Amino acid sequence: MEELSTEQKIIAAARSVFTKKGFAGARTRDIAEEAGINLALLNYYFGSKENLFKIVIKEKFEQLFGMISPILSDESVPLGTKIKTLVDNYTKLLKENEELPIFILNELSVNGHIFDELLQYARQISQPVLEKQLKNNGMTLSVPNFIMNIISLTIFPFIAKPLFVSAGLITIENYTDFLNERRDNIPDWIMKLSK
Amino acid sequence: MEELSTEQKIIAAARSVFTKKGFAGARTRDIAEEAGINLALLNYYFGSKENLFKIVIKEKFEQLFGMISPILSDESVPLGTKIKTLVDNYTKLLKENEELPIFILNELSVNGHIFDELLQYARQISQPVLEKQLKNNGMTLSVPNFIMNIISLTIFPFIAKPLFVSAGLITIENYTDFLNERRDNIPDWIMKLSK
């Protein structure tokens, strides 16, 4: 077990605080404290709150959306496998990072300008491969709808957790089971509603 | 056209600023300015930023989630009509209030404690009516999955708009058409994947 460098300790703390509180709600003091270092040191290494934030948001954005294009664009993988891989990977990722989607999507909505550089170099999803596969499987759905359906059904239940729990629809103890059950069902659902 | 009272002008401005920036990112100065009044007056009427926020968040929460239970609980309405009503109402509401879902869901995640009182009195969704209707329609899906599927497919596309646009999947000009097309398709999709 290796000790983290000071720089890495700060980034780790920044990940934790920023994803929980958002940019505006996070305080550099809290990050410093969680990193076990002094506030001055944070500025020594990263110069400003915004610089540190950009490092974290870039990382998290990539973590959340970086997998879509590689998985969907591979021509040699059958459509059914792609769906299953995407749903499985997201469910695993989000179980371990519950605040991730709401963090990214909220910052995208509130501080969209911070993403300008980031999105400029973002992999654009290539549609022709998927289009062909959908057609070959006798499916009439458009590619954007196909992708939207997968990630809506998979990601939204994580975002809506506090709501569903408080509405009495699912208990907090059963929520993981609920998500696992959905993970196993979504691929079939997607095939059904793509025809 | 009636003039708004000062109190109402402040609330209107608070709605606008809070939903765009979130609690932490919003400044009372901006709210006062947008209301066309002085900062002191805001505190004269509402005492604190948090008090004003509670009024707005309660209103918005109700606007976003208040419709679910009344629509779904009415025993005399056929299942297909319920789905269509829910999807239509949400699409209309969110077209006019794009930041609404991310605002509520983010505050729920970041400042959950503010909702404590609010959720205490929240209508719990009664499941027996829906359960019966699902069964009578030969459907095997559980009620929580049924509700989750409807609101995932309907609400998430609004939240994911900046993402889909920047990924080059849909242009900003075509997004409204995309949402309208989905609104018309989702009821069929829901029926399909509930069997």
Next chain:
DNA sequence: GTCTATAACCTGATAGAC
């Protein structure tokens, strides 16, 4: 009720010692 002025506090960032 509404304003100006200011208090009280908080937060990001820096100076300077070690």
Next chain:
DNA sequence: GTCTATCAGGTTATAGAC
């Protein structure tokens, strides 16, 4: 590199005149 101390600026909230 790391710390303590502090600055500079911003933000919420209030005092007090009108």
